[in-house]
Amino acid sequence: AQSVAQPEDQVNVAEGNPLTVKCTYSVSGNPYLFWYVQYPNRGLQFLLKYITGDNLVKGSYGFEAEFNKSQTSFHLKKPSALVSDSALYFCAVRDIWNSGNTPLVFGKGTRLSVIA
Amino acid sequence: DVKVTQSSRYLVKRTGEKVFLECVQDMDHENMFWYRQDPGLGLRLIYFSYDVKMKEKGDIPEGYSVSREKKERFSLILESASTNQTSMYLCATIGGLSTDTQYFGPGTRLTVL
Numbered sequence: 001a002q003s004v005a006q007p008e009d010q011v012n013v014a015e016g017n018p019l020t021v022k023c024t025y026s027v028s029g030n031p032y033l034f035w036y037v038q039y040p041n042r043g044l045q046f047l048l049k050y051i052t053g054d055n056l057v058k059g060s061y062g063f064e065a066e067f068n069k070s071q072t073s074f075h076l077k078k079p080s081a082l083v084s085d086s087a088l089y090f091c092a093v094r095d096i097w098n099s100g101n102t103p104l105v106f107g108k109g110t111r112l113s114v115i116a
Numbered sequence: 117d118v119k120v121t122q123s124s125r126y127l128v129k130r131t132g133e134k135v136f137l138e139c140v141q142d143m144d145h146e147n148m149f150w151y152r153q154d155p156g157l158g159l160r161l162i163y164f165s166y167d168v169k170m171k172e173k174g175d176i177p178e179g180y181s182v183s184r185e186k187k188e189r190f191s192l193i194l195e196s197a198s199t200n201q202t203s204m205y206l207c208a209t210i211g212g213l214s215t216d217t218q219y220f221g222p223g224t225r226l227t228v229l
Contacts, residue, residue, distance in 0.1 A: 009156075032216055034217070034218075036220075041125075041223070041225065042222055042223065043120075043206055043220035043221050043222045043223045044159075044206065044208075044220040045220070046217055046218075046219065049216065049217060051216060090158065090159065092218075094216070103149050103161050103174065103208075103218070104218055106151075106158050106159040107158055108156060108157060108158035109158050
């Protein structure tokens, strides 16, 4: 069975500082990994994904994530946080051996608050 | 760009009412999903559909049903709404050239009184 853990319910960071939102996963095979962001009263927006290749993935709005197979992690990072980055962030996984049709499994979300 | 729309952003219903939540996508995607989102619980899958007239139960199907009569439309039905179904409901699709990324609608916040 697939699962995702986001160990922090809340992350607070000062504007201009680097931010990290943590994610670990569990799959039986190799993973497809995703990050989504949700602004208040909105649906989820796709940020970035890891399928294969370079372990460092770059996505929208200056975000990036690093796939670490040995630690089964896929932490989201940004070198310099903006107040507008404040939102709810979800990590998600699918086992590569499942077809692309199957639903993603999501973590419980991490609320990021960037303080001016 | 993929566009996924949901019929209502906010909905208030009374206990026992039958509720229809509609989701429409414009990209001819085969696969559509309904999730509910609750604080501290993340997203939980209710139902999904691989094709017209096909449906599969997700993790929490109790109290819900779905309908997929046309490829672009996937409806979630609450047969008899209850207060514990107060939640944010999110529709998503996968298909076409991007067969790994789910695209989400804006969500419907349902309140059952």
